[in-house]
Amino acid sequence: MNAAKPFPVQGLTPTPAQIRRHLLSVQASAQRATQMGRHPFAALLVGPDQETVLMEQCNIDTVNHAESTLARMAACNYTPQFLWGCTLYANVEPCCMCAGTVYWANIGRIVFGMSEHRLLECTGSHGENPTMSVSSHYVFEHGQKAVELIGPVVEMEAGLVAQQQAFWARRLGPQDAAAPSSHRFMRSG
Numbered sequence: 276m277n278a279a280k281p282f283p284v285q286g287l288t289p290t291p292a293q294i295r296r297h298l299l300s301v302q303a304s305a306q307r308a309t310q311m312g313r314h315p316f317a318a319l320l321v322g323p324d325q326e327t328v329l330m331e332q333c334n335i336d337t338v339n340h341a342e343s344t345l346a347r348m349a350a351c352n353y354t355p356q357f358l359w360g361c362t363l364y365a366n367v368e369p370c371c372m373c374a375g376t377v378y379w380a381n382i383g384r385i386v387f388g389m390s391e392h393r394l395l396e397c398t399g400s401h402g403e404n405p406t407m408s409v410s411s412h413y414v415f416e417h418g419q420k421a422v423e424l425i426g427p428v429v430e431m432e433a434g435l436v437a438q439q440q441a442f443w444a445r446r447l448g449p450q451d452a453a454a455p456s457s458h459r460f461m462r463s464g
């Protein structure tokens with residue numbers, strides 16, 4: 276970390292009750308995404324008071340994930356100084372693309388419910404979601420500013436994992452289950 280951080284004060288920290296409430300909200304949003312034929316991922320942007328929900332975004336597709344789409348729109352609508360006091364909530368740990376976008380948008384805090392590692396256990400190398408294995412902790416450890424990362428939130432993880440398991444079990448057809456992983460990767464995209 277660089278000692279000269281651009282926006283060192285992040286303001287209020289979310290309470291455990293706020294974290295639970297916002298994660299339940301983002302879980303419900305992820306469920307709505309599946310009703311629109313999308314994958315069960317969503318993100319919320321909560322303002323510096325740690326209460327006000329400013330934006331909500333569901334998964335769109337493989338290159339427009341919920342968190343990176345929200346971060347880009349947030350950067351269009353708010354200043355970097357304001358966003359440094361905000362918190363982005365995601366039901367699943369952001370991938371390296373999304374973590375990078377949050378970093379460059381200057382959103383100061385991420386709270387996620389379940390880890391990417393647990394998601395990988397749910398999806399395997401599913402052609403629709405060939406989950407990576409690059410922790411967002413790893414991404415932020417290599418940055419120049421201290422984006423705060425809270426997660427996984429252990430008390431929420433079981434419910435969030437169950438949501439992913441239920442979705443990906445339905446998407447995993449018999450052919451996928453039987454094929455070697457290298458063949459399944461060839462189907463991706």
Ligand SMILES: [Zn+2]
Binds near residue numbers: 343370
């Ligand atoms: Zn992502």
